[in-house]
Amino acid sequence: MVSNIILFGGSGKVARHITRLLTAEGHKVHSIIRNQDQKPDIVSLGGNPILQSIEQASVSDLAATITQVQATTVIWAAGAGAGNPERTQAVDNEGAIKSMDATAQAGVKRYVIVSAVDVRDRENRPEPEWYNDADRRRSEGVWRAIGVYMWAKLAADRSLVVENGRRGLEYTIVRPGGLSNDPGKGKVAAGNVHLDTMISREDVAAIVVECLKNDGTKGLAIDCVGGDTPIVDAIAEVANGKIDAFAGRY
Numbered sequence: 001m002v003s004n005i006i007l008f009g010g011s012g013k014v015a016r017h018i019t020r021l022l023t024a025e026g027h028k029v030h031s032i033i034r035n036q037d038q039k040p041d042i043v044s045l046g047g048n049p050i051l052q053s054i055e056q057a058s059v060s061d062l063a064a065t066i067t068q069v070q071a072t073t074v075i076w077a078a079g080a081g082a083g084n085p086e087r088t089q090a091v092d093n094e095g096a097i098k099s100m101d102a103t104a105q106a107g108v109k110r111y112v113i114v115s116a117v118d119v120r121d122r123e124n125r126p127e128p129e130w131y132n133d134a135d136r137r138r139s140e141g142v143w144r145a146i147g148v149y150m151w152a153k154l155a156a157d158r159s160l161v162v163e164n165g166r167r168g169l170e171y172t173i174v175r176p177g178g179l180s181n182d183p184g185k186g187k188v189a190a191g192n193v194h195l196d197t198m199i200s201r202e203d204v205a206a207i208v209v210e211c212l213k214n215d216g217t218k219g220l221a222i223d224c225v226g227g228d229t230p231i232v233d234a235i236a237e238v239a240n241g242k243i244d245a246f247a248g249r250y
């Protein structure tokens with residue numbers, strides 16, 4: 001069945017891979033971008049660019065866009081990075097939450113967000129039990145360097161999970177480790193992973209697409225890093241085992 005997909009942050013590097021993969025399978029991808037110079041690139045990938053700034057748009061504005069294209073699925077792959085705390089707050093925290101509310105307001109159920117590994121309440125919740133000393137050091141360094149960004153992602157992911165009673169979304173949180181621009185290997189590690197292996201953006205995009213195909217991923221937060229398991233199998237294993245790296249950590 002052909003899906004109509006809204007892709008927030010459609011001009012991003014992961015998002016471009018998602019666009020290419022989904023349109024190659026015959027799906028329609030409507031990319032929310034904020035810079036009209038990016039339109040030709042999105043069209044060349046097979047996407048339909050829609051100019052709308054996540055920061056400026058209200059929940060109703062975003063819901064209207066979702067309704068207008070008759071979307072059946074919403075993907076969030078936007079982000080402002082860690083360089084400007086106000087923008088990080090406006091996009092990664094508030095913008096992501098607006099997209100969740102807009103999805104619910106538009107009556108769409110399926111929602112997939114790209115977040116990040118190790119997003120968790122480090123102050124009040126226990127450390128993942130599979131972490132080793134290298135994970136602890138890496139976690140400490142990342143939270144010290146880009147804590148504002150990690151807190152923004154935590155606020156968004158927590159809202160997605162905790163407030164789903166009123167939204168009723170069928171969500172999946174994809175939580176990659178450090179991203180590279182290397183070509184995808186088609187192989188990853190997912191579930192209870194260690195933090196030290198980078199993952200290619202192309203593989204993250206393939207994971208997002210695989211999550212859309214595997215209904216067992218609904219309601220899960222899936223950590224993923226570089227590894228040796230074919231993506232279909234890695235995601236099936238997490239879905240079958242209901243392995244949720246965020247559970248109990250927000």
Ligand SMILES: NC(=O)c1ccc[n+]([C@@H]2O[C@H](COP(=O)([O-])OP(=O)(O)OC[C@H]3O[C@@H](n4cnc5c(N)ncnc54)[C@H](OP(=O)(O)O)[C@@H]3O)[C@@H](O)[C@H]2O)c1
Nearest residue numbers: 009011012013014034053054055078079115116177178179
């Ligand atoms: N970097 C890492 O190692 C890492 C690790 C784990 C997770 N992540 C997360 O993975 C996700 C995808 O990463 P990526 O490398 O693909 O990021 P990216 O290339 O920076 O893409 C993010 C996109 O969001 C768009 N965006 C920002 N503000 C917007 C707004 N107000 N309205 C509309 N679009 C807006 C940006 O648009 P412009 O092109 O106009 O700026 C950009 O195209 C992000 O959420 C990131 O935080 C990153």
